[in-house]
Amino acid sequence: MTNFHVLTLFPEIIYGGLNHSILKRAIDKNIININCINIRDFSNDKNKRVDDYPYGGGYGMLMQAQPIYDAYKSIKKNCRVIYLSPQGKIFNQKTAYKLSMENDIILLCGHYEGIDQRIIDEIVTDEISVGDYILTGGEIPAMILIDSIARLIPNVLGKTESFCNESFENNLLEYPQYTRPEIFNGRTVPEILLSGNHNEIKKWRLKQSFINTVVKRPDLLKMEDDKMNAIFTRRSIRKYKNEPISDEQLEILLKAGMSAPSAMNSQNWEFVIVRDKNHLSKLSTLNPYHQMLKDSALAIVVCGNTSKILGDEYWIQNCSAATQNILIQANEMGLGAVWLGVAPYEEKMKKISDNLNLPDYVKPLGIISIGVPDEFKQPQNNFSLEKIHYEKF
Numbered sequence: 594m595t596n597f598h599v600l601t602l603f604p605e606i607i608y609g610g611l612n613h614s615i616l617k618r619a620i621d622k623n624i625i626n627i628n629c630i631n632i633r634d635f636s637n638d639k640n641k642r643v644d645d646y647p648y649g650g651g652y653g654m655l656m657q658a659q660p661i662y663d664a665y666k667s668i669k670k671n672c673r674v675i676y677l678s679p680q681g682k683i684f685n686q687k688t689a690y691k692l693s694m695e696n697d698i699i700l701l702c703g704h705y706e707g708i709d710q711r712i713i714d715e716i717v718t719d720e721i722s723v724g725d726y727i728l729t730g731g732e733i734p735a736m737i738l739i740d741s742i743a744r745l746i747p748n749v750l751g752k753t754e755s756f757c758n759e760s761f762e763n764n765l766l767e768y769p770q771y772t773r774p775e776i777f778n779g780r781t782v783p784e785i786l787l788s789g790n791h792n793e794i795k796k797w798r799l800k801q802s803f804i805n806t807v808v809k810r811p812d813l814l815k816m817e818d819d820k821m822n823a824i825f826t827r828r829s830i831r832k833y834k835n836e837p838i839s840d841e842q843l844e845i846l847l848k849a850g851m852s853a854p855s856a857m858n859s860q861n862w863e864f865v866i867v868r869d870k871n872h873l874s875k876l877s878t879l880n881p882y883h884q885m886l887k888d889s890a891l892a893i894v895v896c897g898n899t900s901k902i903l904g905d906e907y908w909i910q911n912c913s914a915a916t917q918n919i920l921i922q923a924n925e926m927g928l929g930a931v932w933l934g935v936a937p938y939e940e941k942m943k944k945i946s947d948n949l950n951l952p953d954y955v956k957p958l959g960i961i962s963i964g965v966p967d968e969f970k971q972p973q974n975n976f977s978l979e980k981i982h983y984e985k986f
């Protein structure tokens with residue numbers, strides 16, 4: 594069962610809004626549970642006040658930290674605490690999916706002009722917004738989250754209400770749908786849908802989904818959330834702050850690299866880590882396009898071990914896959930990185946090999962320059978229908 598714990602001053606809004614139709618059925622079947630905690634019940638004030646004037650002056654009242662904190666403590670769950678706030682990350686289907694995997698979720702609904710910052714710092718794990726507009730309180734956003742998360746929980750939707758192939762699946766809008774009659778006001782149903790050829794229908798639908806998305810919501814193709822985020826927002830970052838990268842961060846990056854696919858699973862990569870500032874400076878002089886290395890926190894030189902019998906012919910592909918994994922993981926961790934090419938140029942490879950004392954059978958593919966980013970680049974949407982060819986070129 595998934596428990597939604599809602600910290601609110603108005604439980605009746607939540608119960609009134611959600612106890613109907615599909616969600617009511619899910620509650621009755623004990624698939625989900627909605628548990629409202631009235632923050633006012635935890636006020637220590639004799640008049641049960643929960644708000645006060647903001648320090649430093651300004652309009653409106655703020656919700657005080659104490660009643661919220663005590664209400665939160667009463668739940669006794671170590672789980673995500675989501676504060677519904679226009680300052681949060683915009684909610685979307687991917688986030689709904691992620692949250693549908695949780696057993697307990699605490700939703701904190703603010704009111705008045707907001708809540709004491711210290712409660713956000715103390716207990717909130719995620720701030721989520723349902724759009725760029727202001728509402729009178731967090732209850733309606735909390736209901737939006739509960740509705741969209743709950744319907745993704747197994748058995749909440751019945752068979753006929755299945756959520757496959759609908760808008761936002763795979764970041765694509767849905768394809769157009771038609772039902773009887775075949776001709777309406779002179780408008781016909783696309784012939785392919787009447788063909789009975791399920792393979793062709795599937796392909797047609799996928800193509801229509803792409804077209805729909807490109808035309809109506811191109812922003813979805815550079816989705817700002819989740820796994821796709823790590824891919825779309827990865828850009829080559831060449832300016833870094835003078836800040837270090839920890840051993841733990843480095844280990845995660847290397848784990849990402851070693852999780853790459855490799856031909857015959859040979860995993861014939863080797864990684865040389867360069868952290869010494871003088872060494873980084875030296876490396877930066879070996880190639881005019883590698884100058885940013887002198888300001889990076891570290892460099893990972895990705896090399897292929899060609900001594901192995903199986904898969905060694907593919908060392909470039911294997912190491913490229915590892916490099917790309919590291920770049921994506923670096924971005925995911927808020928680090929900035931850029932791929933610096935070395936192979937297949939013999940002369941460039943020799944300079945690096947000499948510098949790192951690489952044995953003959955270890956070939957440098959490239960260098961990943963990594964640091965705490967000191968520049969921001971917009972996500973790039975390179976999606977192009979012209980690059981896609983169906984069946985034959």
Ligand SMILES: Cc1cc2nc3c(=O)[nH]c(=O)nc-3n(C[C@H](O)[C@H](O)[C@H](O)COP(=O)(O)O)c2cc1C
Pocket residue numbers: 827828829830831882883931932933934935970973
């Ligand atoms: C094989 C390869 C070699 C590259 N070599 C360099 C390089 O030597 N110096 C550099 O600044 N960027 C280098 N890059 C980064 C590309 O310039 C960059 O990926 C491309 O311009 C696209 O920009 P983006 O990564 O921000 O999307 C290289 C990228 C690849 C894949």
